[in-house]
Amino acid sequence: MVRIGRMASPPASPEFSLTRRNLIAALGAAALCPALPATGAAQGRTAVALQAKPDRISLRLDGPGPGGPETSVWSLGSNDLRFKRGEILDVTFGNDLPVAAALDCRGLDGVAAAEPLASRALLAAGGKDSFQLPLRHAGTFLCEPLIGDGGTAPARPLPLIVTGTSPVAVDRDEVLLIEEWRLRPDGSAIPAGNDPKDSTRIHTINGKTSYDISAPANARLRLRFINGSQRSVLAVKLENLDVRVMAIDGQPAEPFPARNGALVLAPGGRTDVFVDAAGPAGTSFAILLHDGTLARPVGKLAVSNDPPVRPAPFPPAPPLPGNDMPAQLDLKSAARFELTLGTPTEWFRPADFKPSAAPAFQAKAGRPAVLALTNRGPIASVLHLHGHHFRLLDRLDDGWKPFWLDTLAVEPGQTQRIAFLAEYPGRYLIEQVATDWAAPRLVRWYSVQ
Template structure:
């Protein structure tokens, strides 16, 4: 049975969700080992269905199938990645945590019934995501993403390693799911975990568990909390190792496409409700339950060591950085169907240089910015330091400016995405160049 809440929890306000995240939270090819293993992976974009409510038939959706719900790879693997497009719209493959050709710039879209093969690399360990949503606004059905796990080398020890992919759906009265970019004001909001509504995850008491939280929602910034759990230790954010720290108030905040890996030690007292807050309501989305097996250990383990480094620089040269201002105002942005790579880039820099971007949200809505190809640091207010983790996505409240920095790793052209956190808001694109 699932835990039911009689009242919405007030443990996190909308400002806390967004402000807490902002305060907390061609292709970049990091150098691979000379003997990197090469393999072939075929993904199929195809119509599927998912059961989203009782008493109604499963809702049609579009999915990205690769043989399992998680694409799991060894660090250093090189892929010949084939996409077969079984959808009625063009498909462009975007990735987080996997280095692949820049969609719409280097990688062309595949038309309905078409296919393409590109080379991709699992150059860094971590939790990632593949999706076809760049061209999915206003489509006949919402598009589901595919989770990626690239394992560390040497392996990181945990008793369980579980992907926790959270998705949101808007259902019309007939049970049909609405794609983003369209009006869904009267639609019912449903959240799923790994494609199920309020599932149980059975764990052994005393087990150390790695939970890979992924925000697969279309537009929403969310906070996730395991109720009644003493400690959730954050180990990685957006696929990159972080200096381990305890999640503030036990909650992790995730923008669309964001990922956070936490380690927990499963207590003997359960079930533990997993709660989601989207800035308006708190609701249960699943539970951690006991497996019924004897406790795995009587004495708690010591706090986990930091995850192995992923090859990102320890320091950034901010004094000699290339600097650019980018307004998230829609003026120089285009929707994906109107995107033109012949337009002037948002900025240009040489490979190896440090780049500092001032992202200014000049709109009246909370806006999310996603930088393809480059993990970045969130800078302190005076540009005299940075937060102890890397990001690839950032949520900015209306009127807010944040500064980010990264070291340009390789020559190429890359996308920048921007979108407001409203279901009907369009996805917008610009591009930048590393020469």
């Protein structure tokens, strides 16, 4: 488990006892228990229009000033998408960018017909596409423009929140989207996949370089942390606050306390936590961010002067309602495959991907599959599996960590094994990217038949 020391210096220069390697190793170290069964799902159809378009954001640490420059970005809009489990989204996706793009939704299992590249080609500039997104699971997910080639601005992800049909006892439900930026001296941002030389690294939460949350005493908050960085594993810590982890990568977990209030997030990773605004009015808790080299404050949670919402904090929360994930995986009967990370061999940049390329593997519907992921590159590589969540297997391959993931960082020279039940027939992407800002995004595909 990652170790995060208490602050030994003023808030302006907090210290985490972390290294880049610690961050990546910590991703598989949490101990969770299986989630409870689901309680049913809502039904309905909702029309959703999403437009990939040029946008602007204020990122200069000294502020743009009146009429000053803002930074050009590409986005899908600024408002979180919120729906209920069981809804079917009738999506119209438009591309107002100057390059080809597709809609990529992270964490939505079994939506083969909407898979970018594998089922839906990149959309030319000015084009439109329509498809359906069935929301099978409640949780915290992420949509972003998948750029084919020639990106000149960073593409921002857009949180997708799917609520369950059973009420959850919280006073507030808030998304905290953490993004990493590489700014040139003129204030322009370098898109991931390009050399970040002569740039300054900054981080934002919900588009702000400092993000503060205020809540009355004893209020319970559900905070959905999302690592929107394109390349970096990040740790986030709520200083001196009890942080209870409730879900990882969109799937509920048996609640457990985050050690020292710290969370470790792979690029695109999501962790939902419950925290209580404990203490008298005026109490504040720093939100600290560590990128493997340096820790810095990025905001705070403050107890407001409003009257307490209840005489005392809620008791510890029960697990979130489950998502009907498989209770067991029969590893003895699983089909086994190997996948090499860290090298471009047999992998494609999105613009070069062809559906006629050979699949990385073909799984049989209804049968478990085990993937051995070996990183032969010089630095950590992050894998994201579309279409199915997976279990991280123990080193001896005789059991699994009791949590579900859709994203995993693998250290150089290491082999990790993951397992999933091939529930949903279709063609799905596999993505990998090295934890280097200049590294290209690479893709392959697999099929379930």
